Amino acid sequence: xxxxxxxxxxxxxxxxxxxxxxxxxxxxxxxxxxxxxxxxxxxxxxxxxxxxxxxxxxxxxxxxxxxxxxxxxxxxxxxxxxxxxxxxxxxxxxxxxxxxxxxxxxxxxxxxxxxxxxxxxxxxxxxxxxxxxxxxxxxxxxxxxxxxxxxxxxxxxxxxxxxxxxxxxxxxxxxxxxxxxxxxxxxxxxxxxxxxxxxxxxxxxxxxxxxxxxxxxxxxxxxxxxxxxxxxxxxxxxxxxxxxxxxxxxxxxxxxxxxxxxxxxxxxxxxxxxxxxxxxxxxxxxxxxxxxxxxxxxxxxxxxxxxxxxxxxxxxxxxxxxxxxxxxxxxxxxxxxxxxxxxxxxxxxxxxxxxxxxxxxxxxxxxxxxxxxx
Amino acid sequence: xxxxxxxxxxxxxxxxxxxxxxxxxxxxxxxxxxxxxxxxxxxxxxxxxxxxxxxxxxxxxxxxxxxxxxxxxxxxxxxxxxxxxxxxxxxxxxxxxxxxxxxxxxxxxxxxxxxxxxxxxxxxxxxxxxxxxxxxxxxxxxxxxxxxxxxxxxxxxxxxxxxxxxxxxxxxxxxxxxxxxxxxxxxxxxxxxxxxxxxxxxxxxxxxxxxxxxxxxxxxxxxxxxxxxxxxxxxxxxxxxxxxxxxxxxxxxxxxxxxxxxxxxxxxxxxxxxxxxxxxxxxxxxxxxxxxxxxxxxxxxxxxxxxxxxxxxxxxxxxxxxxxxxxxxxxxxxxxxxxxxxxxxxxxxxxxxxxxxxxxxxxxxxxxxxxxxx
Numbered sequence: 001x002x003x004x005x006x007x008x009x010x011x012x013x014x015x016x017x018x019x020x021x022x023x024x025x026x027x028x029x030x031x032x033x034x035x036x037x038x039x040x041x042x043x044x045x046x047x048x049x050x051x052x053x054x055x056x057x058x059x060x061x062x063x064x065x066x067x068x069x070x071x072x073x074x075x076x077x078x079x080x081x082x083x084x085x086x087x088x089x090x091x092x093x094x095x096x097x098x099x100x101x102x103x104x105x106x107x108x109x110x111x112x113x114x115x116x117x118x119x120x121x122x123x124x125x126x127x128x129x130x131x132x133x134x135x136x137x138x139x140x141x142x143x144x145x146x147x148x149x150x151x152x153x154x155x156x157x158x159x160x161x162x163x164x165x166x167x168x169x170x171x172x173x174x175x176x177x178x179x180x181x182x183x184x185x186x187x188x189x190x191x192x193x194x195x196x197x198x199x200x201x202x203x204x205x206x207x208x209x210x211x212x213x214x215x216x217x218x219x220x221x222x223x224x225x226x227x228x229x230x231x232x233x234x235x236x237x238x239x240x241x242x243x244x245x246x247x248x249x250x251x252x253x254x255x256x257x258x259x260x261x262x263x264x265x266x267x268x269x270x271x272x273x274x275x276x277x278x279x280x281x282x283x284x285x286x287x288x289x290x291x292x293x294x295x296x297x298x299x300x301x302x303x304x305x306x307x308x309x310x311x312x313x314x315x316x317x318x319x320x321x322x323x324x325x326x327x328x329x330x331x332x333x334x335x336x337x338x339x340x341x342x343x344x345x346x347x348x349x350x351x352x353x354x355x356x357x358x359x360x361x362x363x364x365x366x367x368x369x370x371x372x373x374x
Numbered sequence: 375x376x377x378x379x380x381x382x383x384x385x386x387x388x389x390x391x392x393x394x395x396x397x398x399x400x401x402x403x404x405x406x407x408x409x410x411x412x413x414x415x416x417x418x419x420x421x422x423x424x425x426x427x428x429x430x431x432x433x434x435x436x437x438x439x440x441x442x443x444x445x446x447x448x449x450x451x452x453x454x455x456x457x458x459x460x461x462x463x464x465x466x467x468x469x470x471x472x473x474x475x476x477x478x479x480x481x482x483x484x485x486x487x488x489x490x491x492x493x494x495x496x497x498x499x500x501x502x503x504x505x506x507x508x509x510x511x512x513x514x515x516x517x518x519x520x521x522x523x524x525x526x527x528x529x530x531x532x533x534x535x536x537x538x539x540x541x542x543x544x545x546x547x548x549x550x551x552x553x554x555x556x557x558x559x560x561x562x563x564x565x566x567x568x569x570x571x572x573x574x575x576x577x578x579x580x581x582x583x584x585x586x587x588x589x590x591x592x593x594x595x596x597x598x599x600x601x602x603x604x605x606x607x608x609x610x611x612x613x614x615x616x617x618x619x620x621x622x623x624x625x626x627x628x629x630x631x632x633x634x635x636x637x638x639x640x641x642x643x644x645x646x647x648x649x650x651x652x653x654x655x656x657x658x659x660x661x662x663x664x665x666x667x668x669x670x671x672x673x674x675x676x677x678x679x680x681x682x683x684x685x686x687x688x689x690x691x692x693x694x695x696x697x698x699x700x701x702x703x704x705x706x707x708x709x710x711x712x713x714x715x716x717x718x719x720x721x722x723x724x725x726x727x728x729x730x731x732x733x734x735x736x737x738x739x740x741x742x743x744x745x746x747x748x
Contacts, residue, residue: 085459085462085463085466088459089459092528092535093528093529093530096528096530096531096534096535097530099707120498123537124494124498124535124536124537125534125535126534126535127523127525127536127537127538128537128538128615149501151501154466154467154470155467156467156470156471157470160470160499160500161466161470161498161499161500162498162501163497163498163501163502163537164501164502241502333473
């Protein structure tokens with residue numbers, strides 16, 4: 001039964017592009033009222049995937065209809081492969097076909113794939129339409145729905161094409177997470193832990209003590225999501241276009257993206273949050289190897305992620321991986337490359353991450369070789 | 375022989391996204407030096423079309439090579455149909471395949487089609503790369519290369535998909551215009567005249583007296599292009615994202631785009647600038663019909679555009695046009711629609727245009743019927 005309490009509100013302070021994130025139970029049923037209150041008179045395209053549509057679309061459309069918002073649904077195949085030019089064109093075409101105008105709204109109802117693709121489409125139809133995120137996965141609630149990054153994948157890598165397009169509102173219904181498979185919830189949890197590891201050692205310690213309650217639901221879950229959104233919103237407000245600090249959010253992602261590329265985005269072997277979990281452990285161990293961080297801190301991070309049930313080593317990925325040189329090549333193609341030097345997020349310990357801009361490729365290669373399971 | 379004089383410089387005042395437009399003879403040969411001076415150490419992708427490549431690409435690449443800039447050429451088919459998702463994906467893929475980084479540069483060498491498509495691609499690869507415009511048509515030099523609008527066409531209409539992405543530099547070589555077919559030069563001239571009609575009656579009067587010299591080349595041509603760029607830059611600086619005054623630049627474009635749609639972008643029947651010429655005459659005549667403008671001013675505008683050799687009536691378009699109701703439907707699908715009301719740029723006379731937001735569709739329909747040749 002959805003909670004009826006007032007949701008927690010997190011403000012994303014971006015001047016004239018500031019917006020609210022609402023977090024709590026029962027928000028899907030209140031979505032129409034929340035959108036209508038902020039955007040009177042709009043019509044909406046609701047982009048979702050077939051998995052989410054089967055569970056949530058009828059109730060969501062009913063909520064919007066009750067608030068007087070006419071909707072056009074756009075249902076895409078579930079899965080990372082949907083983040084493609086082909087589906088971008090399909091969404092753009094559907095929004096134009098619905099004859100929505102610039103001030104109407106495009107809604108993303110789903111996880112990160114739906115949110116990233118839909119935000120990109122909303123950003124380019126009529127050179128920018130209003131956009132609302134209704135994230136239905138933990139990963140999307142704490143990460144991809146906040147901050148305005150949108151994008152698709154290409155054969156050259158993940159998220160190499162896209163733009164910055166801020167939503168006008170984010171509605172994170174914590175009840176819908178109960179319909180997620182445990183593996184997917186866990187993967188999202190990796191990004192929650194990341195905020196503690198970036199710069200909030202107190203939050204990481206709280207998670208070590210309370211993670212079981214976060215998985216169970218209720219107040220601890222809402223607290224963990226709200227704290228994650230606050231962390232991300234603060235970093236984004238400092239550096240919207242990633243010219244500085246925002247890169248800290250990539251902690252664990254350089255290794256993680258390379259591993260996702262290495263398995264060709266095969267979610268049966270590795271989903272994004274799992275790649276980030278392994279990547280964060282590698283980032284701490286690599287930092288220890290470079291004498292930046294105590295090996296005890298690296299062990300502490302690994303112990304927590306392992307306790308939660310996340311993979312922490314390359315050897316935890318089923319099947320064989322490409323060799324170390326090939327993994328390094330995937331890292332070099334990652335977009336966080338500047339003039340050939342490798343940029344990594346390293347750390348001095350739990351909650352003490354920093355941006356390292358000139359990491360020698362030879363050090364990275366040696367480290368991958370030492371840690372390669374094959 | 376290219377002139378060796380210093381080019382005229384126009385500043386586009388957009389704060390931290392301010393940039394220079396250089397206008398003059400011989401700029402293609404100086405392109406490498408101008409780019410290298412502003413963006414030291416970059417590599418470049420040069421996007422062009424097969425027509426322009428045959429005439430200008432070797433010299434352009436040589437200029438960049440002489441300045442130490444490594445280039446990857448991307449040659450597309452010439453023509454409006456290239457402004458498509460298919461070619462957007464091709465350019466994006468080529469830029470990623472060349473392993474260009476965020477601080478490297480994507481160069482558009484060509485007319486409006488190449489510029490609009492390339493700017494869009496530059497805006498979405500790695501969520502925004504540097505971008506240089508080298509417009510080789512009069513239309514592109516005075517209009518599409520200035521102001522940061524980028525985009526492609528879809529089955530739903532022209533330029534309905536795109537984004538705002540400002541170039542870092544625009545190089546307008548006035549000598550290359552001598553290689554244009556006269557019909558294309560004329561079409562670009564319609565946009566030059568537009569700046570006079572928007573808010574500079576003095577410039578329109580100067581054009582009435584000096585248009586033959588503009589067509590001939592030399593100082594009058596450079597002056598006309600520079601004044602056009604100054605006009606557009608001033609309007610863009612006031613209203614970068616078209617929330618107000620920038621819409622004045624659409625004078626003649628609402629009718630013009632509808633006519634382009636009506637001939638399915640068939641350039642043999644109507645090119646963009648010709649649509650704008652007819653559209654501007656229609657906008658003045660429609661304003662006169664609504665008692666906003668003297669019929670004498672409408673006649674003066676038509677007389678000048680006709681003297682230059684531009685079409686001024688729907689009946690000047692070869693072949694048959696769809697009926698008035700269908701033309702109205704094309705206008706309604708145009709992106710300058712807000713909540714169902716039709717927005718037009720109307721005028722109180724030469725150089726006295728204004729934005730009219732609630733033009734009744736019935737008035738538009740009657741006016742089209744009265745002017746329909748069929």
